[in-house]
Amino acid sequence: MNELLEIKNLSVTYDGKIAVKNVNLKLELGKFHVIMGPNGGGKTTLIRAIAGLIPYSGKVSVNGTDMKKYRKSHSIGYLAQRGSQFYDMPLSAIEVVEMGRYRFKEKSNERRKNALRFLEEVDMISRADYPIGDMSGGQQQRVLIARALATESKIMLMDEPLTGMDPKSQSNFYEMIEKIKKKHGLTIIMSSHDIGFTTAYAENVFCINRELVPHNEVVKLLNEPEVVKMYGPNFRLTKHYHLHSEENDV
Amino acid sequence: MFEILKFPFVQNAIIGGEVVAVIAGILGPLLVFRKMSFVSVGVSHGTFAGIALGIFLGISPLGTAVIFAIVLGILIGFVSRTGKVSEDATIGTLFAFSMALGIWLISLNKGYHPDVMGYLFGDLLAISRKDVYFAIVILAITSFWYLKRGKAIIYSSFDEDFSKIVGIPVELDYYLFMAISALITVGAVNFVGVVLASSMMIAPAVSAKMLSKRFKMITFLSIIFGMVSIFVGIILSFEFNISSGPSVVFVTTTIFFISLLIKWLKNIQK
Ligand SMILES: Nc1ncnc2c1ncn2[C@@H]1O[C@H](COP(=O)(O)OP(=O)(O)OP(=O)(O)O)[C@@H](O)[C@H]1O
Ligand SMILES: [Mg+2]
Numbered sequence: 001m002n003e004l005l006e007i008k009n010l011s012v013t014y015d016g017k018i019a020v021k022n023v024n025l026k027l028e029l030g031k032f033h034v035i036m037g038p039n040g041g042g043k044t045t046l047i048r049a050i051a052g053l054i055p056y057s058g059k060v061s062v063n064g065t066d067m068k069k070y071r072k073s074h075s076i077g078y079l080a081q082r083g084s085q086f087y088d089m090p091l092s093a094i095e096v097v098e099m100g101r102y103r104f105k106e107k108s109n110e111r112r113k114n115a116l117r118f119l120e121e122v123d124m125i126s127r128a129d130y131p132i133g134d135m136s137g138g139q140q141q142r143v144l145i146a147r148a149l150a151t152e153s154k155i156m157l158m159d160e161p162l163t164g165m166d167p168k169s170q171s172n173f174y175e176m177i178e179k180i181k182k183k184h185g186l187t188i189i190m191s192s193h194d195i196g197f198t199t200a201y202a203e204n205v206f207c208i209n210r211e212l213v214p215h216n217e218v219v220k221l222l223n224e225p226e227v228v229k230m231y232g233p234n235f236r237l238t239k240h241y242h243l244h245s246e247e248n249d250v
Numbered sequence: 251m252f253e254i255l256k257f258p259f260v261q262n263a264i265i266g267g268e269v270v271a272v273i274a275g276i277l278g279p280l281l282v283f284r285k286m287s288f289v290s291v292g293v294s295h296g297t298f299a300g301i302a303l304g305i306f307l308g309i310s311p312l313g314t315a316v317i318f319a320i321v322l323g324i325l326i327g328f329v330s331r332t333g334k335v336s337e338d339a340t341i342g343t344l345f346a347f348s349m350a351l352g353i354w355l356i357s358l359n360k361g362y363h364p365d366v367m368g369y370l371f372g373d374l375l376a377i378s379r380k381d382v383y384f385a386i387v388i389l390a391i392t393s394f395w396y397l398k399r400g401k402a403i404i405y406s407s408f409d410e411d412f413s414k415i416v417g418i419p420v421e422l423d424y425y426l427f428m429a430i431s432a433l434i435t436v437g438a439v440n441f442v443g444v445v446l447a448s449s450m451m452i453a454p455a456v457s458a459k460m461l462s463k464r465f466k467m468i469t470f471l472s473i474i475f476g477m478v479s480i481f482v483g484i485i486l487s488f489e490f491n492i493s494s495g496p497s498v499v500f501v502t503t504t505i506f507f508i509s510l511l512i513k514w515l516k517n518i519q520k
Contacts, residue, residue, distance in 0.1 A: 048411075051411075051415060052414075052415075053411055053414060053415070075415065075416060075417075076415055078411065078412060078415045080409075080411055080412070084409060084410075084411050084412075085408060085409045085412075086283075086407065086408050086409065088283060089283050089404075089407055089408040089465070090283075090459075090462070090463045090464055090465050090468065091404075091408055091465060092464065095465070096408070099405050099408070099409070099412060099413070099416065100416065102401075102402075102405065102413075102416040102417065102418065103416055103417055131463045131464070133463070134463070147412070151415075151416060
């Protein structure tokens with residue numbers, strides 16, 4: 001049997017309002033999974049639940065181990081949707097990456113060396129001592145990926161990391177993620193609005209609009225002749241694609 | 251002018267004041283960057299009710315002030331976090347109340363009229379050896395806390411979610427931070443008075459923030475600015491016979507404007 005991150009009957013409610021309902025998923029470890037869905041569809045909510053940042057009902061497990069227990073021994077790499085970092089805080093890139101080393105008991109020079117190693121992987125070593133608040137959005141994103149890598153976790157959650165990137169940076173980003181994934185054997189679960197690049201790189205795409213949209217519908221959607229024509233793997237101009245929110249279509 | 255340093259009470263004021271400057275300098279940048287500057291305003295005014303309570307009960311005002319401040323600090327934190335309102339909004343509601351309570355308690359003291367001005371604006375002559383020891387105790391507690399939890403609190407100020415992910419007890423750290431802030435504020439109140447204590451905590455940090463983009467450097471400068479302010483302020487207070495609070499604030503504000511000017515000149519050169 002393949003190794004799995006399994007989600008059973010996961011539901012999240014905010015102040016009595018249901019945001020994610022009865023999600024059941026089996027995600028193969030070591031693969032690149034992409035969550036799609038409209039604004040407010042519950043992508044962030046699902047990712048935050050997996051990360052253990054918000055309370056949920058249901059069960060998340062990694063190879064049979066409950067996520068809550070798993071997290072005690074393993075970190076989870078996490079890259080939040082834009083805006084959860086407080087860039088006014090004058091930390092340098094390397095100080096930010098060192099955050100990822102918090103669990104490790106290491107001397108400060110050792111910690112710095114390790115942090116530099118991860119900055120190198122995202123091509124940001126030349127900016128190690130540069131204040132993160134003064135970097136461009138794409139550069140900040142790279143530093144945050146280095147920080148997630150620095151936790152040495154095998155599972156990486158990324159919430160719309162591509163927002164605000166131009167197509168060139170997006171494709172560079174994917175190349176970098178592919179390389180990192182291979183090197184560290186990572187499982188990547190990423191949310192995205194972009195169909196063009198995503199379908200070219202992802203190994204599994206699922207779609208959530210409060211509830212999971214059945215897989216065959218997603219496949220059908222992605223294989224619609226117009227979509228293929230518009231967003232074929234070599235398609236280089238990206239567009240944001242939103243599924244229509246129809247309450248009763250699932 | 252330095253012959254005044256021979257007086258024991260001036261020595262007490264300066265030694266104790268410098269110790270307070272160091273701790274306020276450590277904490278100030280965190281308060282400023284978390285946009286919680288107003289916490290020190292709220293807590294310092296809250297201590298006034300604590301002081302008044304101590305006088306009313308005939309026990310040590312410092313003791314009641316410490317308890318009152320820490321309770322208030324944690325309460326501000328609790329209301330802000332659970333009610334999802336900013337600390338500043340919470341304080342806006344609570345601090346007028348504690349001033350009112352303080353004035354009311356003091357007015358209940360029929361026969362004995364304590365030196366209200368001294369509590370509000372700082373009284374150099376009232377500073378004793380005991381106050382110096384008090385400052386040193388706060389320094390010890392703060393240093394211990396900063397050594398153990400400083401990194402975690404910096405991290406959670408930058409990114410709370412990721413801090414949780416790497417296993418930082420964000421909630422606990424927050425309340426500890428509020429309690430420590432309250433304690434340090436009482437220390438500052440003791441030297442420069444209720445009304446002006448927040449200037450001791452905030453002005454040096456804000457000035458430092460204008461001059462550097464590195465957190466460590468900002469903390470360092472904030473400590474230095476606070477120390478200079480206390481030293482010069484206390485000497486001015488003695489020379490011109492004004493309350494210690496206002497004279498220290500004159501210096502912190504002067505440093506603030508000089509920093510502003512330097513930043514401004516730097517921007518022009520670019
Ligand atoms: N903290 C919160 N409190 C209350 N409701 C929330 C909260 N966060 C999200 N919601 C609600 O839950 C639903 C799902 O939101 P979520 O942020 O997960 O969507 P999303 O798919 O990530 O959207 P986007 O593409 O805009 O990022 C929305 O209806 C939203 O209004
Ligand atoms: Mg989202």
